[in-house]
Amino acid sequence: xxxxxxxxxxxxxxxxxxxxxxxxxxxxxxxxxxxxxxxxxxxxxxxxxxxxxxxxxxxxxxxxxxxxxxxxxxxxxxxxxxxxxxxxxx
Amino acid sequence: xxxxxxxxxxxxxxxxxxxxxxxxxxxxxxxxxxxxxxxxxxxxxxxxxxxxxxxxxxxxxxxxxxxxxxxxxxxxxxxxxxxxxxxxxxxxxxxxxxxxx
Numbered sequence: 001x002x003x004x005x006x007x008x009x010x011x012x013x014x015x016x017x018x019x020x021x022x023x024x025x026x027x028x029x030x031x032x033x034x035x036x037x038x039x040x041x042x043x044x045x046x047x048x049x050x051x052x053x054x055x056x057x058x059x060x061x062x063x064x065x066x067x068x069x070x071x072x073x074x075x076x077x078x079x080x081x082x083x084x085x086x087x088x089x090x
Numbered sequence: 091x092x093x094x095x096x097x098x099x100x101x102x103x104x105x106x107x108x109x110x111x112x113x114x115x116x117x118x119x120x121x122x123x124x125x126x127x128x129x130x131x132x133x134x135x136x137x138x139x140x141x142x143x144x145x146x147x148x149x150x151x152x153x154x155x156x157x158x159x160x161x162x163x164x165x166x167x168x169x170x171x172x173x174x175x176x177x178x179x180x181x182x183x184x185x186x187x188x189x190x191x
Contacts (some may be wrong), residue, residue: 010102035178051140080171
């Protein structure tokens with residue numbers, strides 16, 4: 001029981017921290033600041049999904065977390081590549 | 091509490107602490123390069139600790155492989171994405187923050 005409670009508490013703490021990071025995504029003076037904030041938010045979402053999968057015993061949440069991690073990486077690289085004039089960001 | 095539960099709770103506390111450090115860094119640090127640095131390092135470590143905790147909590151099943159895969163993937167892609175963002179910022183001509191400005 002204590003493990004489930006700890007997992008749910010960690011997920012709740014991550015939701016609060018995600019709301020804090022959202023401030024930078026809204027405010028952030030440059031485009032890259034927003035991309036950094038959204039990237040951190042995506043990582044937090046992946047971890048929250050994994051925590052909920054273990055706490056609530058829903059195995060398919062891990063599949064969703066995997067797909068979300070892939071899309072998050074592709075999103076960050078794509079926005080980085082297309083906000084500069086001449087490619088080459090990797 | 092069994093030793094396994096102690097290990098899981100310790101990993102979760104460590105992961106939440108490093109995620110908290112990430113949130114503070116993204117909000118408080120002065121420019122985009124410093125923020126990309128905190129996003130690549132502390133966020134990767136925090137996510138890694140939390141995912142190891144999840145893997146221990148699930149136990150030895152087939153779904154644990156997915157957690158390990160997720161862990162390896164986060165460890166590879168998170169610093170790469172931060173590098174791409176920082177390099178895009180450099181090509182946009184954003185000046186690094188300096189204390190004497």
